[in-house]
Amino acid sequence: xxxxxxxxxxxxxxxxxxxxxxxxxxxxxxxxxxxxxxxxxxxxxxxxxxxxxxxxxxxxxxxxxxxxxxxxxxxxxxxxxxxxxxxxxxxxxxxxxxxxxxxxxxxxxxxxxxxxxxxxxxxxxxx
Numbered sequence: 001x002x003x004x005x006x007x008x009x010x011x012x013x014x015x016x017x018x019x020x021x022x023x024x025x026x027x028x029x030x031x032x033x034x035x036x037x038x039x040x041x042x043x044x045x046x047x048x049x050x051x052x053x054x055x056x057x058x059x060x061x062x063x064x065x066x067x068x069x070x071x072x073x074x075x076x077x078x079x080x081x082x083x084x085x086x087x088x089x090x091x092x093x094x095x096x097x098x099x100x101x102x103x104x105x106x107x108x109x110x111x112x113x114x115x116x117x118x119x120x121x122x123x124x125x126x127x
Contacts, residue, residue: 038068038118041111043065047093048097048107052100052108
């Protein structure tokens, strides 16, 4: 009995299957939500970059999303949500902004800040 208790304390024997770790589940769910949020921001940034930064790489933010997916290896549902969020945000930005005016430039800056904040949250556990 003492050996089993010691093994459990030192992680040598896995915890019983019924004992889930709520903190880990919450962290996982939060990370998946952040990935979807970041994908939406990248969709908005992708469209606004096409309008406002014509000389620059027009596919920069789409390329970043396509690089992020294999790095994160999200569950299938999250991957689908990420792509849907990117596409929906792109379409919404396209409908709201036909040209790069002051409103589009302001949204471009705001969305960039939002994407940076989400990226920092995603990166925080690895510091």
